[in-house]
Amino acid sequence: MTSSAPTSDFRAFWRSVRANRMALAGLAMLAAALLVAVAAPWLAPYDPEASLRVTIEDVYAPPSAAHWLGTDDGGKDVLSSFLYGARVSLTVGFFASFISVVIGGLIGLTAGYYGGRVDNVLMRFTDIILVIPDLPLTLVLVALTAPSLFNIILVIGIVGWTGTARLVRSQTLAVKERKFVTRARAIGASSPRIIARHILPLVLPLLVVNTVLVISLAILNESTLSFLGLSDPTAVSWGQMLNFAFTRGAMSVGAWWALVPPGFGIVWVVLGCTLLGYGLEQILNPRTQSHHLSAGARMVARLTERLTSQEDRLARPPAPRPPDDLSAAPVLLEVRDLSVEFVSPGAAPARAVEGVSFSLRRGEMLGLVGESGCGKTTLMLSLLRLLPASGRITSGEVLFLGRDLLGLSEGEMQAVRWSELAMVFQGAMNALNPVRTVGDQIGEAIRRHEVVNDAARLDRRVCELLDLVGIAPERRAQYPHQYSGGMRQRAMIAMALACNPQVIMADEPTTALDVMIQAQVLELLASLRRQLGLAVIFVTHDLGVVAEVCDTVLVMYGGVAAESADVDTIYNQPQHPYTQQLLKAFPDVSQVGGRLVSIPGYPPRLNALPPGCRFAPRCPAAFARCHTEPPALHAVARAHTASCHLLDPAEAGRRAGRAA
Amino acid sequence: MKAPILEVRDLRKLFPVGPAQGWGGARPLVRAVDGVSFALERGEVLALAGESGCGKSTLALTLMGLEAADAGAIWFDGQDVTQARGAALKTLRRHVQMVFQDPYESLNPMMTIGEIVAEPLVVHGLAGTAPERQTRVLKALEEAGLKPADHFAGRRPHELSGGQRQRVVIAAALVLEPSVLLADEPVSMLDVSIRAEILNLLSDLRERRGISVLFITHDLSTVAYFADRIAVMYLGRIVEIGPTRAVLRAPQHPYTRALLSVVPVPNPRLRRERVILQGETPNPVRIPPGCRFHPRCPVVTERCRSVDPALTPAADLGHAAACLLLDQA
Numbered sequence: 006m007t008s009s010a011p012t013s014d015f016r017a018f019w020r021s022v023r024a025n026r027m028a029l030a031g032l033a034m035l036a037a038a039l040l041v042a043v044a045a046p047w048l049a050p051y052d053p054e055a056s057l058r059v060t061i062e063d064v065y066a067p068p069s070a071a072h073w074l075g076t077d078d079g080g081k082d083v084l085s086s087f088l089y090g091a092r093v094s095l096t097v098g099f100f101a102s103f104i105s106v107v108i109g110g111l112i113g114l115t116a117g118y119y120g121g122r123v124d125n126v127l128m129r130f131t132d133i134i135l136v137i138p139d140l141p142l143t144l145v146l147v148a149l150t151a152p153s154l155f156n157i158i159l160v161i162g163i164v165g166w167t168g169t170a171r172l173v174r175s176q177t178l179a180v181k182e183r184k185f186v187t188r189a190r191a192i193g194a195s196s197p198r199i200i201a202r203h204i205l206p207l208v209l210p211l212l213v214v215n216t217v218l219v220i221s222l223a224i225l226n227e228s229t230l231s232f233l234g235l236s237d238p239t240a241v242s243w244g245q246m247l248n249f250a251f252t253r254g255a256m257s258v259g260a261w262w263a264l265v266p267p268g269f270g271i272v273w274v275v276l277g278c279t280l281l282g283y284g285l286e287q288i289l290n291p292r293t294q295s296h297h298l299s300a301g302a303r304m305v306a307r308l309t310e311r312l313t314s315q316e317d318r319l320a321r322p323p324a325p326r327p328p329d330d331l332s333a334a335p336v337l338l339e340v341r342d343l344s345v346e347f348v349s350p351g352a353a354p355a356r357a358v359e360g361v362s363f364s365l366r367r368g369e370m371l372g373l374v375g376e377s378g379c380g381k382t383t384l385m386l387s388l389l390r391l392l393p394a395s396g397r398i399t400s401g402e403v404l405f406l407g408r409d410l411l412g413l414s415e416g417e418m419q420a421v422r423w424s425e426l427a428m429v430f431q432g433a434m435n436a437l438n439p440v441r442t443v444g445d446q447i448g449e450a451i452r453r454h455e456v457v458n459d460a461a462r463l464d465r466r467v468c469e470l471l472d473l474v475g476i477a478p479e480r481r482a483q484y485p486h487q488y489s490g491g492m493r494q495r496a497m498i499a500m501a502l503a504c505n506p507q508v509i510m511a512d513e514p515t516t517a518l519d520v521m522i523q524a525q526v527l528e529l530l531a532s533l534r535r536q537l538g539l540a541v542i543f544v545t546h547d548l549g550v551v552a553e554v555c556d557t558v559l560v561m562y563g564g565v566a567a568e569s570a571d572v573d574t575i576y577n578q579p580q581h582p583y584t585q586q587l588l589k590a591f592p593d594v595s596q597v598g599g600r601l602v603s604i605p606g607y608p609p610r611l612n613a614l615p616p617g618c619r620f621a622p623r624c625p626a627a628f629a630r631c632h633t634e635p636p637a638l639h640a641v642a643r644a645h646t647a648s649c650h651l652l653d654p655a656e657a658g659r660r661a662g663r664a665a
Numbered sequence: 666m667k668a669p670i671l672e673v674r675d676l677r678k679l680f681p682v683g684p685a686q687g688w689g690g691a692r693p694l695v696r697a698v699d700g701v702s703f704a705l706e707r708g709e710v711l712a713l714a715g716e717s718g719c720g721k722s723t724l725a726l727t728l729m730g731l732e733a734a735d736a737g738a739i740w741f742d743g744q745d746v747t748q749a750r751g752a753a754l755k756t757l758r759r760h761v762q763m764v765f766q767d768p769y770e771s772l773n774p775m776m777t778i779g780e781i782v783a784e785p786l787v788v789h790g791l792a793g794t795a796p797e798r799q800t801r802v803l804k805a806l807e808e809a810g811l812k813p814a815d816h817f818a819g820r821r822p823h824e825l826s827g828g829q830r831q832r833v834v835i836a837a838a839l840v841l842e843p844s845v846l847l848a849d850e851p852v853s854m855l856d857v858s859i860r861a862e863i864l865n866l867l868s869d870l871r872e873r874r875g876i877s878v879l880f881i882t883h884d885l886s887t888v889a890y891f892a893d894r895i896a897v898m899y900l901g902r903i904v905e906i907g908p909t910r911a912v913l914r915a916p917q918h919p920y921t922r923a924l925l926s927v928v929p930v931p932n933p934r935l936r937r938e939r940v941i942l943q944g945e946t947p948n949p950v951r952i953p954p955g956c957r958f959h960p961r962c963p964v965v966t967e968r969c970r971s972v973d974p975a976l977t978p979a980a981d982l983g984h985a986a987a988c989l990l991l992d993q994a
Contacts, residue, residue: 184770191729192785193758206775376856519716519883524927524941546856549929572933590861594886594928597910601861607826
């Protein structure tokens, strides 16, 4: 495990570099420059050191067969100088940036990790260096020292570390706060170990990206110094060539060939560095890599997809509409056979929602239940047509008061969103803008849908809304960070209510909250429903919460509707094995002792779904048919449906026959 | 009877917050842990319940030596370890391990699972040879329910699900063969179906290894299944402690009663009157005089505003609550 890891890591890294066009182009450009520098003695047609006998025709001679890029003011071959100049420029770039990165990295790590006084002293020192303009400082230092290549490298390196130090410090600060560093301390690891094993590896990607950019800066700096005539005259770099050409009349005689090649060289290397830097940034961020629910087994996914997609459509009967509830309330929202796919290049489409139907009446509270990644949030977002770019609705209807929302233009949809269907998002802190007051944000939600010119009226409405959700109206002038978690969630609900919507979709509104605050928010939603006649879709994985507040329940598994019924039936006569298992796994405070039943395995990957029932691999009651054929939605009783082969009357008959 | 594995006596932890009061004035202090005493017996699971901000996580960090206690004493296995530093602290950390709330954050994304689980062994200089270390790592992974272990050892955290990650955290704690496990909300970030697995795993470990567990949670329903005792914490102090059955069936403190009444019960036929306390845990900078719960208490009396109640024994053996009502009875 330990011996093979580095090589396989490198191989994986190399594979991702090859897949990243930007990094690959940058790498190729830099490799070409490096090759030119190394091979200069063999490539160059002339030795730039050799003494020449120069005639007047040789000065600024235009490109010819003998001199492909013409000659310079001394009659020297520009191509040869250009090739040799790469050596000087790149040497300065690499070594100077090495010095910058080492100094900056050490200072940044130390300041960030130890914090307090150490941080204060180091960072104030960095600030002082930073406020002195780079170029004059470099000029002064170079002018004070003898103009040798070594000194130039040293000066550029010493001047250029401040950016790196600040970058490394802020990254170190961020990494230091993360839980795995606390865990390492709890294990008993020493500071050097924590820095080396836990902080440096996470700072390193940023440092590598930064190094590549520092190289390009160093090369530019060297060019500037040379151009200003402050470098070693014996080591001709690209900057030096530009300097000579400018000061010795290349412009006045129109000898563009003396200026373009060195300029091109500088741009080439800087561009190569930049491309490589950005490419590496994309590659080295570990979060952009695979996720346990998305990647892996791609081949299998594609194959099964091909095998099942066609039969699937044929074999699967259209989902029967759930039987009508007799309650008098009018149906507000009706979703029929809705399917959503996510497409990503190079992978099978993820069938995040498939053939889901449900209806919602005025004043109804529907609980949408399922594990993470079962398509609950996707379903909600698709009702509002707010899916991310990679998602698309492949079939179905979303009827709001009889009108299909999927057929509306974007402008018409805009009018429905928020004023008819509003959403309360998960994670209230992230959904509120931290730099604007809460009242301001609620006011904006109101104004987005109705023109309110009267500031006093708007203010009154904001106060009303805050009062409705149980926040003292005086607190409208405060910022989100001055609110507690529960109050932020209330503010989010106030925003959702801003345009008097008929339906509120609440996506895990209480998940991050304590039980007491959760109870407060649930109570609020229930009272709003009574007061305003709202219909609420409550998305959660918490069965206890659903039992407390909902009227009807839709259980989702792996993107399909597993079971749907009124709340009492779901809890007391669940038919789908998934619902049954989920209920057994839920801890119940009224049951002391005993043991919880866990559901073995994990939810399916949505781009590698099993061919039959999506729950079959984890189902305790699965039989042969479950693994090959997706079950249809069967009506168990009035307003109670479940998609399970066990409920197929034919199956029941077959079983009875076999038993007899 | 042997001494408790972990004992805490009148522990206090204060944090200065905000700017100083006037020139040269003292900074206001948050009394995060304000006089906590309890004992964790060998092989026992003690649940520590309370709302966020009640000081339960600070208590855990102080027990781990990650925060220094300001007053009081921590005894581990019959020794005072309150002021342990250096080598003594390192030894303590071998025996007391912690499982954190967020399995997505508590694993280093750049390390493989094998390296993560091996790290405690390396840090403590145990299991010197690589093969020996490998054996112990695989054994810990298996014990935490990650089978086959060698299939997981080479993977990285982002390839695992939340439940699997939490198992890795538990394996990394187990590899040192600790005697105490501090579990800080180990399941609150996980899906319900996966919670059961982790809770059952912790329960098994207690049975097989005799590990004592201090289980910190805000959700009483998760502890009903396997805690031996429950301690309820409010504003930095334990307000009720007792055997699980007694606390859940006959809660004595009004705060415990309120907390229990809002725990969702997965049965719509059992919808009941809930005692929803308004507001959130008050600011621990200004702890109310008298009983610290009195401003939110539904059964407050005049005496509660001035008298700070001590833990008073209730009917059941080992059951006690800090409420004046208990005094009068």
